[in-house]
Amino acid sequence: MTRLARYSPYFLALPFALVFLAFFVVPLVLVVVVSFWDYTEYSIIPDFILTNYAEMFEGCLARLPDLCTTFATYLSTLKFVVLTWFFCLIIGFAVAYYLAFCVSSLHMQIVLFLICTIPFWTSNVIRMISWIPLLGRNGLVNEGLISAGLIEEPIEWLLYSSFSVTIAFVHLYALFMVVPIFNSMMRIDRSLIEAAYDGGANGWKTLTNVIIPLSKPGIVIGSIFVITIVMGDFLTVGVMGGQQIASVGKIIQVEMSYLQFPAAAANAVVLLMLTLLIIVAMTRIVDIRKEL
Amino acid sequence: MGNRVIANLTTKPGEKLELVRVTKRYGSIVAVDGIDLTVPGGTYCCILGPSGCGKTSTLRMIAGHEAISDGEIVVGASVVNGLPPARRGTAMMFQNYALFPHMSCLDNVAFALKMRGIAKDARHEAAGQMLGMMELADYAERLPAHLSGGQQQRVALARALITEPQLLLLDEPLSALDPFLRIGMRAELKRLQRTLGISFLHVTHSQEEAMALADLVVVMNEGRIAQAGSPRELYNAPTSEFVARFIGGHNVIRLHDKPYALRSDRITVTPQGESEVRSVEFLGNSVKIGLVSPHGALTATQSDSAFFSAPLNPGDAVGVSWRQDDLHPLA
16 A cells, blocks of 8 residues: 555656657657658658758858848748737737736636637637738728728738738737736735835836736746747748748748658757747746746 | 834824724625724724624725725825825735735835835835844845745835834734734734834724724724724723623623623622523633523633632532622613
8 A cells, every 4th residue: 555655646647648758758859860860852761960950051151141041031930939929928918917907807807718718719720811801902901991092002011921920920829928927917916916006106116016027927938838839830921921931830841741851850950949948048037837 | 123113213293093984885885884083193093893894994995995985084184085005194014914925025125115216225225224123134135935924024014114104004914923923913013003103003803902902992893883992991881782792701681671781700600599500611810600690691700719719510500690880781
């Protein structure tokens, strides 16, 4: 009994550990291994070469300050990361703040929170392409602006542009920011806000001195969600960019379609490293462990 | 902590607090029903009552954390109804202390000064002195979570006092402490109030706490003031059945259909009679005897020496009597 009891926590952890191992650790290790393999047009050859990595950055340093394709693609992806993160943070914080502090009844909070999640009952792709009739050359926005006499020619940059990609990203992922920030805010003791008011703080000072610092763990968790998703995305950039905008995910997808698995694996490893670096940097700023 | 506080906080005669027909309504529910109260400057005032009697609402209205539905709150010479807390000359100490968990003790204490726009060095120096007075100088850089309950309370007290308020509002300040600490802290609060010379308004549901601390006890019931007076006045002459029962140590008996209060230590228990002993509780220096008499259930207390010179047991038949002077008619 006692011996069994000593090991029971490990037994309980076993199922998930196995799932984690089979579907996360093993594939990841395989990707890293394959990234060092060689390949031809029709086969991949087990090996240990650095060519895949070298080719990725070929001539990149020599051409500086001009950007090689890889650097330009990473930069473009990072641009979307920063833009999406920024707008998701603003919107996510505002929505979470409203839900947590302006809605007083728990019942109403739950209702409004569920309303936030309703768009997630449809697939990403449908939500994405539903922007097209809105933003297209003859879409609702352009038609509306023309009939209102505000513009004469349709605005071209509304669709298949960085603008439409960013809009789609923000639309798709803002909720990933709302949920953890809302969670952090709900843990803030309401008497702290009264204590700040008692100490002479106005609404803005309460926000900057009390609410934002105490929401930081939620902000960091939400940021990690948004950043990792946007870093690896190829679908949204493809659909909303009219297949004209490069992204790191898109490069990997193209290489896969040409069966250049080792090259794709090398790209994936570099992307993973960069994403991990960003996350480590963020967790350095805020200790999220107390939130978990 | 108490004695050294004198050195740094200038002792001013505290301002008077006046409540004029103060009312709080939540929809159709009246939580505080037009109460009038004057608390002279430098008074330790305890608002005492059962939960839901409106005592906390009253405190929060004075603090400015609750809008006042009707009436006026006057601190010193000015009506403070619409003013934010920081401009009322009041400071509040919250029941759970409400210390900012992400700030060091020093920053917690310096918070109100920061809000006033005082430079970092100056406010940290002032907060450091305040913590020193509370004997917490060594803990300045710690987070509140790393302090004991008693230490957290002193930080909360320091944070409230740093603005040199005319009136300190305390919402059940001792309820989160263990019994030993509570009695120690009670003495500290009283000493601090004496030293500062300002009024403390202390909300509690413990009559023992109110008796021990207050110059002025305000007993509230159902949104109204049931009785206000010194602890002695209250204990010797409760005016209503509610007060007599709530402050304890009294029996309420009906004679000729009128209620009277009778202190339990004024009942004389004699051998043989029409009453019966139901329970005996030894309380150290006294003994509490539960009785069933022709006037209903009664509680009598005797000193331990008196009791043990002629001990009683449950089931014993006894007689009870009292002097006519000890009966206080109730409203």
